[in-house]
Amino acid sequence: MDVRTHKPDVRKKVSLKIFNTLRLEAIAPIMFVAHSTDDLSEFAKRVCSWDDFYLLGAGSNIFIENDILNKPVLILGKEFSYIERVDSLSLEIGAATALSKVISYTIEQNLRGLEELAGIPASIGGMMACNASSFGKELLSLVEEAAVIDESGEIKHVKKSDIRYSYRRSSLENCIIIKAILRFDEACDVREKVISYLGKRLDMQDFSYPSAGCIFKNPLNVSAGYLIDKCGLKGFRVGGAQVSLKHGNFIINRADAKAGDINYIIAVIKERVNERFGIILEEEIVRWKI
Ligand SMILES: Cc1cc2nc3c(=O)[nH]c(=O)nc-3n(C[C@H](O)[C@H](O)[C@H](O)COP(=O)(O)OP(=O)(O)OC[C@H]3O[C@@H](n4cnc5c(N)ncnc54)[C@H](O)[C@@H]3O)c2cc1C
Missing domain, CATH: 3.30.43.10 (Uridine Diphospho-n-acetylenolpyruvylglucosamine Reductase, domain 2)
Structure with missing residues (x-):
């Protein structure tokens, strides 16, 4: 398109x-x-x-x-939110398209590939920039080709072999991603798989209050949420912000939280985890700060 x-x-x-x-x-x-x-x-x-x-x-x-x-x-x-069929197993998807819209489409069309990511409240462009992943599935593993605007304002088509990515990093993070072609497999149990992974997500993550998902990246071989839990910080509240009781790596906005409340909690978490485990937690969230 x-x-x-x-x-x-x-x-x-x-x-x-x-x-x-x-x-x-x-x-x-x-x-x-x-x-x-x-x-x-x-x-x-x-x-x-x-x-x-x-x-x-x-x-x-x-x-x-x-x-x-x-x-x-x-x-x-x-205009950047659309899904178009390229061939029987490939879709062209605009970068502003909500993942939820793509998931619904793949259920209708029996296209397997994104089930593990179902429930992430993100756009396809944002997920490509952050290399969003869940239950072992990375969104970028499905991407055959991306179209981006580079710093000179030119449109570039980037092939799969030229897209590099690792945990929450992507070579596309410094471009404006405009669309991508994703390749799927055919399957008839897509709906069941989506429901199953959504159930797991609802069991693990906190959707009861606003959040930005996980605040910290997981260090090697251990989850940040586990470390935060072991420091006794689940439920720790400052002003309107609180460490989720359900998931230690989520900070939720209980009531009109201020950035200062969240920053205070982040600082306490980093200090306690470092004191107790000697691990310096790295942030996953993208800060917008003057
Ligand atoms: C409840 C909840 C659960 C979550 N679960 C997960 C999870 O399981 N796994 C996971 O990986 N993440 C998870 N997240 C985090 C988040 O959804 C992902 O990081 C997602 O990739 C962000 O996409 P977005 O469209 O919201 O991007 P934004 O938050 O708007 O932006 C994030 C970054 O991407 C850049 N960006 C956005 N659009 C584009 C574009 N078109 N081109 C280039 N760069 C762009 C922005 O500039 C910014 O740097 C969760 C978040 C929430 C709130």
């Missing part, structure tokens, strides 16, 4: 509360909503460097630390 129709859409003083799953309040002085690849190329050519703006997907891995941001926020419009 060639997404090329409207003029750039610039919005001012946008509240980001509904754009981040932690539901932190923050104002973006300017938000660019790109409706076409031309908009994105133009935007990339105008900014001096990749550090001059924030790129927003579904906002499920970001931690916004300031009340007012000092850089524009770029978001892909609904």
Whole structure:
């Protein structure tokens, strides 16, 4: 699909509360909503460097630390949310497409591949940038080809063999991902598998309050949640933020949490885990900080 129709859409003083799953309040002085690849190329050519703006997907891995941001926020419009059949086993998917939409489609069409990731509240572009994974399945393992806008504003098609990725890292993290071709297997039990993995996710993760998923990466051979639990920090609360009682690596927004509350909890967790286990936890969340 060639997404090329409207003029750039610039919005001012946008509240980001509904754009981040932690539901932190923050104002973006300017938000660019790109409706076409031309908009994105133009935007990339105008900014001096990749550090001059924030790129927003579904906002499920970001931690916004300031009340007012000092850089524009770029978001892909609904034109980048689509699924098109390429052949019997391959789909072209726009980067702004919600994973939930893709999962529903693959259930209907008996396409196996994404079941382990079901329930992650993310966009396909954000998942590719972060190499989202779950129950041993990495999203990027399905990607045959990606189309991205690079820093010069050019569209590049990146083949599978040129996409490098590791735990929560991807060679596509410094591009604007616009679409990807994912390859699936055929199967008739996709719905059952999705239900089964969703059940496991609901058992493990905390969906009762807003969060950004896991705050820390898992160190080698041990889960960060286990270490946090062993430090007795489950339930630890500061202001409106709390370490989830269900999953030690989730910080939930119980009631109007402030970034300072979350930062305090993160600092305490790091200190206690280091004191007790000699392990320095590395953050998984992407900080937006002036
Ligand atoms: C309840 C919950 C459960 C979760 N479970 C998991 C899990 O099981 N496994 C897992 O890996 N993660 C999990 N996460 C974290 C999160 O969903 C993933 O990191 C996801 O990949 C983020 O995608 P997003 O679209 O929300 O991106 P955002 O949070 O909006 O952005 C994350 C990063 O990706 C970049 N980005 C976004 N869109 C693009 C694009 N089009 N091109 C280039 N870069 C882009 C952003 O600039 C930012 O740096 C969970 C989060 C929540 C809230």
